[in-house]
Amino acid sequence: xxxxxxxxxxxxxxxxxxxxxxxxxxxxxxxxxxxxxxxxxxxxxxxxxxxxxxxxxxxxxxxxxxxxxxxxxxxxxxxxxxxxxxxxxxxxxxxxxxxxxxxxxxxxxxxxxxxxxxxxxxxxxxxxxxxxxxxxxxxxxxxxxxxxxxxxxxxxxxxxxxxxxxxxxxxxxxxxxxxxxxxxxxxxxxxxxxxxxxxxxxxx
Numbered sequence: 554x555x556x557x558x559x560x561x562x563x564x565x566x567x568x569x570x571x572x573x574x575x576x577x578x579x580x581x582x583x584x585x586x587x588x589x590x591x592x593x594x595x596x597x598x599x600x601x602x603x604x605x606x607x608x609x610x611x612x613x614x615x616x617x618x619x620x621x622x623x624x625x626x627x628x629x630x631x632x633x634x635x636x637x638x639x640x641x642x643x644x645x646x647x648x649x650x651x652x653x654x655x656x657x658x659x660x661x662x663x664x665x666x667x668x669x670x671x672x673x674x675x676x677x678x679x680x681x682x683x684x685x686x687x688x689x690x691x692x693x694x695x696x697x698x699x700x701x702x703x704x705x706x707x708x709x710x711x712x713x714x715x716x717x718x719x720x721x722x723x724x725x726x727x728x729x730x731x732x733x734x735x736x737x738x739x740x741x742x743x744x745x746x747x748x749x750x751x752x753x754x755x756x757x
Contacts, residue, residue: 714739
């Protein structure tokens with residue numbers, strides 16, 4: 554029961570954060586209101602939908618539970634109609650919110666995978682997909698190279714956060730403790746990567 558509450562809280566919080574990020578990306582791309590709502594939904598819920606389909610939880614939670622699409626659409630509408638106020642939010646804060654959303658979804662995805670008796674490696678990968686999947690779909694819709702393939706330690710941060718959650722649970726940590734540890738590490742690594750421009754090795 555505690556684990557279910559942890560997953561739900563992380564999922565709903567991440568939904569709001571990523572919906573705002575999706576709406577912001579749509580507005581910058583010059584999309585209309587419908588486009589803004591579509592990207593809000595996709596960024597907020599795309600990763601979770603892919604995760605649920607892969608673990609056999611169908612229909613996906615985002616389509617069964619009215620709270621998920623409702624929160625995504627409300628966040629998109631608020632961002633659209635109050636964009637003047639949203640536009641003055643410092644970039645550093647937006648980066649922090651995006652990192653927080655990544656951490657929340659990576660944690661929620663890993664926890665839910667464990668709920669469905671997935672193996673440790675599968676749970677880590679599903680946590681990463683939950684955190685990054687919506688952003689990948691967003692970038693494909695906007696015809697960009699997915700940010701997770703070029704950003705400063707983005708998917709890697711989700712991967713590490715999900716790994717800590719899974720290892721913690723396997724070692725018998727309470728769900729809330731494992732979730733907090735994984736989320737904090739994911740958040741800290743992502744913000745440090747942005748701050749210090751950390752990159753994974755690549756060929757020039």
